[in-house]
Amino acid sequence: MDLTPYLLPKKPVVPIMKRAIAPKPTKNFIWNLLYGDIQRLQAMKSLDAACGQLRNYWMFTKGAYCGLDRTYSQLVYGQQGANNRRLINQRGRDNIELVCGDMERHLDSLGEFDLCVSTGTIEYIDNAVTVLGSLSDTIHKAGNLLISMSGKMNLTETIVDYLISQYEIVELIYMQSHEVHEWEQSYNRQQQPSGKQKAADFSVYSIPEAKIKEMTFYEMSLPNVAELHMGIYVRALNKNNEVTRLKKEKEGALTDDGIFVFKDMDLLSWGKPQAKFSVKKPVL
Numbered sequence: 001m002d003l004t005p006y007l008l009p010k011k012p013v014v015p016i017m018k019r020a021i022a023p024k025p026t027k028n029f030i031w032n033l034l035y036g037d038i039q040r041l042q043a044m045k046s047l048d049a050a051c052g053q054l055r056n057y058w059m060f061t062k063g064a065y066c067g068l069d070r071t072y073s074q075l076v077y078g079q080q081g082a083n084n085r086r087l088i089n090q091r092g093r094d095n096i097e098l099v100c101g102d103m104e105r106h107l108d109s110l111g112e113f114d115l116c117v118s119t120g121t122i123e124y125i126d127n128a129v130t131v132l133g134s135l136s137d138t139i140h141k142a143g144n145l146l147i148s149m150s151g152k153m154n155l156t157e158t159i160v161d162y163l164i165s166q167y168e169i170v171e172l173i174y175m176q177s178h179e180v181h182e183w184e185q186s187y188n189r190q191q192q193p194s195g196k197q198k199a200a201d202f203s204v205y206s207i208p209e210a211k212i213k214e215m216t217f218y219e220m221s222l223p224n225v226a227e228l229h230m231g232i233y234v235r236a237l238n239k240n241n242e243v244t245r246l247k248k249e250k251e252g253a254l255t256d257d258g259i260f261v262f263k264d265m266d267l268l269s270w271g272k273p274q275a276k277f278s279v280k281k282p283v284l
């Protein structure tokens with residue numbers, strides 16, 4: 001399939017926040033882009049599918065937010081983080097629903113949304129296109145879907161082929177250029193501390209903010225072509241049809257952490273608690 005008609009002729013030049021909102025330029029670009037899109041779309045009810053530790057939550061400044069993830073501990077750490085705790089208090093607990101469930105099994109009992117976002121996950125799911133179909137099926141007519149993923153060509157083609165049958169507008173924006181990614185890697189290597197401290201501890205968080213910003217602008221200025229990049233951001237806008245799938249009852253229970261767990265979730269998928277946090281076994 002020829003993707004050219006769906007490629008924006010240039011990468012969008014989005015306003016970049018004064019403070020870096022991600023530790024790497026490649027992510028800083030895409031998070032600013034995603035934030036701008038979420039603000040522009042003004043959804044009343046949004047689904048963050050495979051939300052992990054709720055890193056996207058702050059971007060949903062309006063309406064109700066539903067975060068779905070299959071790893072229970074991710075949801076717990078996510079809502080325990082200081083920033084998310086503050087935002088949950090500010091926006092009201094009634095405006096956030098956290099659900100421990102599987103995108104491959106539970107999407108048809110989650111309800112309906114105006115916007116669905118999924119970042120960094122679709123490409124790892126075996127039947128990605130089926131899952132994308134179920135995700136899309138939760139979206140109202142005229143609603144929108146935003147996906148970021150690594151740009152596997154075959155997957156992108158299949159996904160676009162499906163999306164153009166469902167949405168009025170499909171736009172592709174390439175992200176994570178090889179060049180900036182290489183730079184991030186080499187910066188990391190140069191900064192590796194000697195001795196016992198692991199490189200991972202030092203991490204890219206040590207890239208100075210001014211440099212992140214400079215490289216973010218560089219990333220934005222690159223031509224919007226697959227060859228230069230590793231990842232892709234997909235906008236599917238203005239869905240053509242209503243939600244069609246028969247809705248199932250949501251079967252499960254709320255835990256002490258305020259997280260809804262589908263009753264057929266495998267306990268192992270609740271994840272290993274990290275040392276910093278003590279996560280009790282949820283009480284159903």
Ligand SMILES: C[S@@+](CC[C@H](N)C(=O)[O-])C[C@H]1O[C@@H](n2cnc3c(N)ncnc32)[C@H](O)[C@@H]1O
Nearest residue numbers: 050051052055069070071102103104119120121
């Ligand atoms: C790479 S993380 C991305 C998290 C988040 N979207 C972000 O950008 O920070 C992948 C997340 O997907 C979740 N996940 C993977 N497969 C899933 C599935 N089938 N259903 C629900 N969550 C899933 C994992 O538990 C993990 O939290």
